[in-house]
Amino acid sequence: MALLLIAISIIVFLIAYVTYGSWLAKKWGLDYTRRTPAHTMGDGVDYVPAKAPVLLGHHFASIAGAGPIVGPISAAMFGWVPVFLWIVVGSIFLGGVHDFASLFASVRHDSKSIGNVIEDTIGDTGKKLFNMFAWVTLLLVIAAFANIVANSFVGVPSVATTSLLFITLAILFGFATNRMGIGLLPATIVGVILLFASVWVGVQFPIVASFNTWYAFILVYIFVASVTPVWILLQPRDYLNSFLLYAMIGGAVIGLLFYRPDIALPAVTSFKVGTSYMFPILFVTVACGAISGFHSLISSGTSSKQIDSEKDIKLIGYGSMLIEGVLAVVALITAAYIGADRMTELLAAGGPTNVFADGVGTFMTTIGIDLALGKSFVALAVSAFALTSLDSGTRIGRFIFQEFFDKGEVQATGATKLLTNRYFATLVTVAVGGWLGATGYAKVWPVFGSANQLLAALALLASAAWLKKAGKAHNMIKIPMVFMFAVTLTALVFLVRANLAAGNYALVIFGSVLFVLALVLIKLSYKILFTKEVVQPKEAK
Incomplete structure (x- = not known):
């Protein structure tokens, strides 16, 4: 059954890419002859055109952190059927549309953030509200991930060695392909060999x-990574790192072909598990x-500035x-094929990532890879x-901070000039995120799931409003948008109610602010989205 699940997902996703993805491109009017901001605004630092395989590596590596692993395993409490259906349907009709539209809208707005798309369609107030919310959300990401990475370096020292070697290798790769004229293919072959050699050296x-x-x-590193040109570190590091993930997914899928695990997890458990309801908790x-x-922040933050065509x-x-989506299905299978006792044991020993590592490592034993080595990899x-x-x-937090204080064509002087400086914007972002991580991000982290999905709803709202004003098809975005607002607003009500009873007033305040923010932006955009009036925005000429 597990083999059938992965086969179905891969086939359905391929069909969706060829059909629905192409249909979206046609409906939205992608222009393959139009020069992108990476060329028209190229600055050698942020706006740098990248070849499609390189940018795919950066984008995929940036969006596919621990999220697609932790989420499906955590939601497995509701049974494998609802999780599998949400992954497949969500990836095709919600997540894929959301990421595609966010990237496209950003490219058509000088590759700036979704906040600028909102400014163009809803107004300056909407932009400021969105950018404040997005920046705070990114502070939570910095706080949490800095802790996660530091703990992983302490817990598995080989990871630290390998990461340092990755950084060095990426810099050499960037200079080789961008300044020394070495072709992408030969550089990739050598780079991937050295990449896996780095894993061995780390061990x-x-x-x-x-x-x-x-x-x-880590705080020093992310400061440097944010201000240096993308071709030196960000592009090559993420491109090379993506081969790790491709190898991991490939090893898992091939291992599944031979291991052929059965599904031990019930198809559906209950609509209510403990205090959690399938709606909205599954979708959060x-x-x-x-x-x-x-993903919308990655799409409109770094990736849009590197789109070559x-x-x-x-x-x-x-x-x-x-x-x-394929990675998420693999993660679900690693939780679904083991019994409840084994699941509890693995979760207690290292959380969802330990469940995933044990499952993928086990599958890869069928192709001759030692279990311990597989889990370590x-x-x-x-x-x-x-x-x-x-x-x-x-880096995206830096962009949003700069955009918030950017006065456009008005000459920036004094405080404005300082606030839009990339070094100062990065310093503030890293300092606040680092402080939050060091002093108590865990107090507000439980609201991140709802905040993240509310961000998706707002990005869909911005994209739909822009497409509507540009006279382009947008109903394929409006329907997912309504669903995501229903999910997040319901989840926020549950969150506020539970924490009010528990006396966690910080979460009550944070959740309430998010709820009000969503209502304000919905009100501001209602006329644009739900009337027949079409007003051409600045971009649509």
Whole structure:
């Protein structure tokens, strides 16, 4: 049965990419001859055109952190059928559309954030509200992922060694392909060989240091990664890292072909499990792998500034989401094939990522890979992608901070000039995120699931409003948008009610603010989305 699930998902996703993805591209009017901002606004730092395989590697590595692994395993309490259906349907009709539209809308708005798309359609107030919310959400990402990566470096020192070697290798790869004229194919072959050699070196020569040492190092690293040109570090590191994830997914799928595990998890358990209801908790828990607001920030933050041609938008936006859907299905299978006792044991020993590593490692034993080595490789891959999401999130936080204070064509002087400086914007983002992670991000982290999915609803709202005003088809976005607002607003009501009873007033306030923010933006956009009036926005000429 497990083999059937992975086969169905891969086949359905391929069909969706060829049919629905192409239909979306046609309906939205992608122009393959139009010059993208990576060329018209190229600055050698943020706006740098990238070849499609390189950008696919960056984008996929940035969106596919631990989310598509943790979510499906955590939601398995409702049974494998609802989780599987949400992954497949969500990836095709919600997440894929969300990522595709966010990337396309950003490219058509000088590759700026979704906040600028909102400004163009809803107004400056909407932009400021969205950017504040997005920046705070990214602070939570920085706080959490910095802790996760630092803990992984302490718990598995080989991960630290491998990560440092990745960074060095990425810099060499970037110079080789962008400044020394070495072709992408030969550089990739050598780079991938050295990549896996780095994994081996990491296992042989682990670097041991304290949590505080690694935490400080990570904050310094993400500052540097945020301000340096993307071709030096971000592009090549994420591109090479993506081969780790491809190898992990490939090894898992091939291992499944030979292992052929049965499904031990019930198809459906109950609509209510403990205090959690399937609606809305399933749709908030399984974010990456179905739909995730964080993806819109990656799409409109770093990826849109590297799009070489609009013909690449479908592959990067829609294709990456479908690949992530495959990863989410693999994660679900690692939880579904084991019994409840084994599941409890693995969760207690290391959480959902331990369940995933044990499952994938077990599957790969059928192709001659030792279980311990397989589990170690999977753990290294997951940790590497957590770091990738961290440095991408920091860079996007810097973009949003700069855009919030950007006065456009008005000459920036004094305080405005300082606030839009990339070094200062990065310093503030890293400092606040780092402080939050060091002093108590866990107090507000439980609201992140709802915040992330609300971000997805807002990104869908922005894309739908822009397409409507541009006279383009948008109903395929409006329906997912309504569903995601229903999910997130219901989840926020549950969250506020539960924490009010528990006396956790910080979460009560945070959840209430998010709820009000959503209502304000819905009100501001209602006339645009639900009337027949069509007003051409600035971009649509």
